[in-house]
Amino acid sequence: MSISSTTPAASQAAEQQAVPRQRRRRAELSEGKKQERKLGWLLCAPAALVMVVVTAYPILYSFWLSLQRYDLKFPQDRQFIWFENYVTVLTNGYWWTAFGVTLLITVVSVAVELVLGMGLALIMHRTLVGRGLVRTSALIPYGIVTVVAAFSWRYAWTPGTGYLANLFAPEGAPLTERASALAIIILAEIWKTTPFMALLLMAGLALVPDDLLKAASMDGASWWQRFTKVMLPVMKPAILVALLFRTLDALRVFDNIYVLTNGANETSSVSMIAYNNLIKGLNLGIGSTMSVLIFLTVAIIAFIFVKLFGTAAPGASEEGRR
């Protein structure tokens, strides 16, 4: 009896504790607290200033470039054209194809990574024998440089020399066809970053109190019920952070595509096409426009995660505070 009532009671207590605490904070914001806060700001200032300089300047500069016709090939034709570059890019088929490819890669790879990463996290968390060995070997793919890994995937899928190509596609050249090339890119992404996902999720798993699981199990909850009703809710902040990190990361996918297909057969991501226009095409205007659009996409996704799903750093979350 007493065991089953522990959980609601505990969270009730936490709520009661949280409410007065907030009220107290607002009331006591005077003198000492104020001083402390000021000091806090002063201590943060240098770091914040450096951040502003290294991030704000490039962002503003690329926004400024995106408003111009600025092509290194035609330096004398440089002029201010307001938002014409945005019209050009947003009405262009190549851009939207790349955007679609990027979203596809992001959604599929992050979804698969979440499932696999969770599995891996559970294994790493629960292993009793050789824990260090299991954790280390699980992290190996994440420790390999992406470009190096991408090259080995490329050779593996090259007909004639690659073992994977010989095994699965003895007839064709999988990297030269769109669907199979995209599948290989996604596979390479998943292989590479599942360990990262697992690592973040393992931090979330550590937040699940063993007592809670034992209590649930005493109540007759099956393994699946314990997983979905106890572990997942407690892990929610960690899961959201992991998803946010990986989504933003996957959205900027570049290395794997660059090495595996170099964007052939409509497999370019937005980062690839921005690189092609900026570095290969020397078109600073169009290229910067694409960079700004990628930045906006990232900002919107981060906003959705933070504001709508309530993602926060695990330490700052309700569960973390307990």
Next chain:
Amino acid sequence: MATIDRHPQRRTLRARALAAGAAIALAAPLAACGSDDNGGVPVLNLYQFPVENMQSVIDMCNQQAAGRYKIVYQVLPRAADDQRVQMVRRLAAKDDSMDILGMDVTWTQEFASADWIKEWTGADKTEVENGTLPGPLASAEYEGKLYAAPNNTNVQLLWYRKDLVPEPPKTWDEMIQMSQKLKSEGKTYQVLTMGAQYEGLVVLYNSLVASSGGTVVSEDGKTAVMDAGAINALRTLKTFATAGVTSPSFSNALEDDVRLAYQNGGGAFQLNWPFVWPSMQSDAPDLAKNTTWARYPGIDPNTPSVTTIGGSNVAVSAFSKNPELSFEAAKCLRGPEAQKYLAINAGQPPSIEAVYNEPEMAEAYPMKDTLLEELKNAAPRPRTPAYQNLSTVVSAQLSPPASIEPDKTGAELKSSIQDALESKGVLP
């Protein structure tokens, strides 16, 4: 006490060692920089794609310079895109460590328009213009000025099986008919050439346009033209791709695929660069005995063909600290002696006409008369700073060649080329 004393001592020792290490680490690169001009001899950095036996030519020029300059070869990556990206990144940052640039002919106008390379004037200009074949020379010009010196050049030839084809075809139509006849007789019939979505397809299309007297981009490189000749070239390309005479892998074939396919006895005709000849001699000697060459086919039986030239130019960087010496060194690197050496030892056809008359050339280039004939009437690719973008959109829209619809594709090409010329073209 002793132990207490020893500790600070050890620490100072270690600190000193660290400091010394740091000093060496910091000073070493500086020292390397300082020794750049070894004994006052200015160092000229040559940035160029990898060329076999290039170092011998550089050594020869350095020797001739007799201590006035020293050329150092900075080898660029093997892939053309990587070479260009590396050069462009340095030039955009005004890197003054680049002096002489060895570059693909199609980059010349781009670098000139960007003010990255110096114009050739006065005696230097006259020296380069003298004796240089007109086609290669045109590839080094932009807006009526000379911005580079042609180094080596190249044109494709028609290679054919003389045991199957008694008389070489003069035009594409003739070649298609011959091939179809061979096919109906059950003999080896295929016409092999490059049709993948890359620069090679643009080269093929440019030859067809030039042969039919057409224009893709106006002379000043500012407007997309796509006149009747350019549309006619689209029609010929489509006919060729759908006449049943190409190899099934035509739309994926690059230079080496074509060479191998012919070498393995897969075709009666091959349109390709001269590099196929030496390799055929060594890898398929029996086939080589039955193979000979002829001028690239044209469009009209009464007008000789005009073919696209390849090759490379040398230019002097606008940011070079030693421009005068760089011009001098560049002239040596592309001089007749160097061109002859590389023609024989690196398989690069010369751009100076007189070099073809050298006795050693006859053995290395048995096809030199046909080469010269084509070179004297050759076409550069559209000379515009936006060539890179233009090439990308053209190869994308021409691929695969069987799906070309001459009028529709022509109109699309015109608008996308115009976009590229106005910096509005988005690269895929």
